[in-house]
Amino acid sequence: MKKARITCGVDIGARSIDIILFDGRKIIDSIVINTGAKPRERALSAYQNLLVKNGIRKNKLLKTVSTGYGRNHFTDADEAISEIACHAAGVAYYFPDAELVIDIGGQDSKVIGMLPGGKVVDFGMNDRCAAGTGRFIEMVSDILDIKIEDISKMSFRKVSGCEINSMCAVFAESEIVGLLQNDVPVEKLLKGVFVSVAKRVVSLMGKSFSSREIIFTGGVAMINGVAEALEQETESRITVPSNPQITGALGAAILAGKR
């Protein structure tokens, strides 16, 4: 392994920090931790630990690229690149022909249209509203007192969801509380929430995005019910990479090797 080709991608997101070491062809190692209240310090120590663990000295790294909300504050990076470009590059690594990516993270959701190979052509992002993001699903799981891990693998295909009409996460919360008072079963409620998230994201797509296959990434892609709801709302095949949370960091590491 020639260490001179090794690059590092650091994705400092709203809810998690993902770091990847990449040797130009494959992932050497990766780490995912919660962002917490001190993202810069946490990212830095995780970055250093990952290097030490793999016996790589910082000056042997070809380049480090940061992305995500904290990208401009991670001083050890050689360059900061937007998460849009990074997600596209990360997805293209697994799916070189992909044309459309839906990424739902902790604080935002995005739709990225790209050319084969990962060049971004157009994108849409949610405005400053949490509905349609991972945070919204976390809020709901808190109200229902259910762990996200416990529902992630469940299938909701046969459940008919209840309508959630609120366009705002905060009002949706009170709507859900109201539905619970009326004894709406939890699975109907969850299905309703997943469909409402999917609808929000589909509205970002507008007319300019369409593809027979959509690659679904971000932490929320680990929730099977959301992928099902997206399939229903987009009428496209939804494919989730094996580790959907790290595509941003992976893309950052890949772009680091290209620039």
Place this chain on the structure above:
Amino acid sequence: MKTQDPFKYFRDAIDYELEFVEKEKSRGRKIVGIYCEYTPREIILAAGAIPVCLCGTSNSTVAAAEKILPSNLCPLIKSSFGYFITDSCPFITMSDLIVAETTCDGKKKMYEIMGQRKHVEVLELTQKSDSALSLKHWVDELRKFRKTLEREFKVKITDSDLRRAIKLMNRERALLRKAFDLGMRNPSIVTGLELALIRFRVAGFEKHLEMLEKFISDVEKRGKSRKKPGGPRILLTGCPTGSGSGKVIEIIEECGGVVVVQEACSGIKSVYELTEEKGDPIEAIARRHFHLPCSCLTPNRGRIELIAKLAEDFRPDAVIDLIWQACHTYNVESHIVGEFVKNRLKLPFLKVETDYSPSDREQLKVRISALLEIAGK
């Protein structure tokens, strides 16, 4: 006058304007507060009064406005109203009269509330830009306005007064146009933030025009030494910006882009055409204003034509459409603009919907950086 540096001068322009307006008022000149580029400044100048654009571009007065106005109004309306009810804009206090137009529903109703405390003269701006009947109505409104000013200020406004005022405004607009045209240079020699400085509030203020000439010659001097290409060139369209609401221009330039031209009424749109100096002066003033392609007009083909022309002259790499939250006309029209930019100009396009508060700066940076990355390839 204290400074000869035009950049410093325009950064502090409000201080010079206050001094000037206070002095002129104490000499007996009337002050007319205005809010919009459609206001016929020429008629106000012809009446011997000073047209002053009133404050409405700061987030600091929004909270005060929300005590009375609904919060889901555009920040421009809320900020203007906040200044008005908290008496924090000295120009409002000094105004003998405020002139306003029926550009949008929110403003129209806000003016009614303002009218309970101060003389607000509302001109009914018609909306069909290609209709002779609409133009005739607007001409009638302006003739009535001329009479109102004559009555209120006890003056006689002659046609030659109007022609002199047209010439003065044309000189001002031509200078502003010349300054905005500096953005055509590639590599660019002036930033969008610098060009945003020269949108002063007081019309017909000689010192401004002198410093504007200096601004232009100082920027032109840079052109001789600057050879390095800058970041992606951005055409900014949509809602107007101002001192305190330049957030999106700041972010674009922090992320490495350059706003080479702002199409909005706070940019080149309002000075793109001059008022005709021949013929009936009131009709000439009315016609010019009808050629100002604001989204309150329907249909607003003029905006698409202007964007096409600006794209040809300024060679942008991408177009950003700024929408102030709850500005329905610009928000809806954004679809038409976006389709035109993407399909006809073949340029990357980004619609940014926001308000005056800094709360979404980081989110905006993500999408603006991503657009610049696409445009920079």
